[in-house]
Amino acid sequence: MRSPDVRSRLTAKFFRRLGFAFGAWAAITLARADDISPLGRKPHWDRLERYQETITRADFARLLDTVYATRGYADYIQVGDDSARILEDRASGKTFELRFAGTGPRKVPRQYWRDIDQLGPSKKPLSGLNVALDPGHIGGRWATMEERWFRVGDKAPVEEGELTWQVAAILARKLRALGADVSLVRTHGRPATPKRPDDFRELAKTILARSGVPDPPETYDGPEDENKQKTVQWQSELLFYRQSEIRYRARRVNEVLQPDVVLCLHFNAEDWGDPKSPTLTDHNHFHVLVNGSYLPDELAHDDVRYEMIRRLLSRTYEEELPLADSMAGTFARETKLPPYEYTTDNVVKVGTSGYVYARNLLATRLYRCPVIYFEPYVMNSNEAFARIEAGDYDGTREINGVQRQSIFREYAQAVADGLAEYCRQTR
Ligand SMILES: [Zn+2]
Known part of the structure; x- marks a missing residue:
């Protein structure tokens, strides 16, 4: 991801400038068309009936206030003494009533994922643990469209989707050696979605x-075309690789793989400008994302609001946060990367490591199990770029005067060590 996610920030800015979802005019004319997020589905609120009386008022309010809706939710959720009223759909104004638990909350219904502390002791720390690896982006022939591609002079191009694939391949071997069952959410260089940008031209025009x-x-005329966001091509590409791709990965995670945890693997970047003449920076850093921090204009979508409440009620956070915090601590210790500090208001810092933020990304929202989303290394930092150019190798090599293992092995090792350490302590 380009941090702090330059593309979505630009998109938000673009829509804001056009009055999208803002102001009285937008509210009146867009209310119907905008009720569901792009490629989202109409939610089935009755499926949340099984969570009745499973959460106390105090826990519900605390999770909204400190994790999920830290920037306000008063337009959509009213927290009463005994129950909360949640707006089901904006069109009808219908609400869903969630009754709070009294003194003895009912048990949270079964999910497909299991708490690590329920797996019991074992010789190998990850025995019986079902881990799905999600190497970020697609890469290959899609890398330039995804804007996860740059090239310095005549050196090999840097493609995030290819880098994350290399890390996943090494990490899968390490986790299996520690006893885990490991699956991959995508294959190499191929989209998970069967759709292509051309399938979204009409929707792009509507948007x-x-x-x-x-x-x-x-x-549009290349990545530097300042009007590209207003073109059918750019919008339909975004629907393809951002929306459709992640929604197909989510189907695979939730319906086929059903893991105990998903590890999303990314490399970070700072704005590099022209990808054929990129800016390199001295900044290098690391952070981890878990789901949360839904913004009020995201909660305006019926499906997003539903997905947030479903995630809150499934209590994923209780497993996700300690795991993320612990894995981030190990990762930081092994790589010595400093924490990234967001300058945007779309996140909230959580946990105690200093490295973990809650943020509403499609993957962290739709994968219905704990999701730990890694954002280490600034690909276009002088240090990380030199290490990426050095490729994968055994042992250590001198890079900018320091002996280093390959960046891919360091990444994979730090993730594997973090997961193993957490499991040893918890099981
Ligand atoms: Zn990324």
């Missing part, structure tokens, strides 16, 4: 028309 671009240009 653009709604945001005040009724007659959009078809194509």
